[in-house]
Amino acid sequence: MVTITQNVQELNQKMKVVHTLGPAGTNCEKAGLLWLEKQKIKGEVVLHKTLEEALPHVKETENSILIGCAVYPYLHDIVFKNLSNLELIDSFIMPTYNMVLAARQEFNLSKGTTIASHPAPANLAQAFSSNIRLVDSNAQAALDCSLGIVDSCITTIKAAEQNNLFIVKDFGEVPMCFTVHARK
Structure with a gap:
């Protein structure tokens, strides 16, 4: 057997x-x-x-x-x-890598701020904005943010650093x- x-x-x-x-x-x-x-x-x-x-x-x-x-x-x-x-x-x-809310630069978040997120951690974004754009991965969210497609993103700290993003909030490892x- x-x-x-x-x-x-x-x-x-x-x-x-x-x-x-x-x-x-x-x-x-x-x-x-x-x-x-x-x-x-x-x-x-x-x-x-x-x-x-x-x-x-x-x-x-x-x-x-x-x-x-x-x-x-x-x-x-x-x-x-x-x-x-x-x-x-x-x-x-x-x-996981630390999960973060990141942006191209430091700015004030508002309920209209567009946040890219993979569906899995999207609840982390809801405290900051109701305008959430779902993408295929956390790394894609960071890339979309760095390209100016969205204002900010929920992503990994690694992807945020790779895309030279500013960390707005660090949620830590999961x-x-x-x-x-x-x-x-």
Whole structure:
């Protein structure tokens, strides 16, 4: 009888590519790098606009996995719409990067301020504005803010720093569950 632990160990030896949510600076990217490190696997993390866009890559190759955040919108669809060809092989808790409200420069927020946010942490924005623009990732929110598409964003501190944004409020790290999916 093969145990789940044996299955994970065998799969881990083969896995070389982690597909997850991008662009650079997402918590999913951080989770992918941590998972490879903890498994002692030399691999790469490939970033996608959405987890849904990453799915075909995982389904088509034996040496790939998908890492998703447990609060990712529609993670349940990724699981249940792919039962015939994907399986959940692992999960782990990791503190996210500090989640922050950031802007291009220091300014006074108002209820009309446009804040970009991934759907998962969007509630953090509601205390500052009712004008929230949903985007595909925390890193995309920072990029949209740096390009002037929105006034401010809810993002990771890493993405804010990468985009030279001013930190308006630091919400700190969030202990978060990440799921690991592999081809059956």
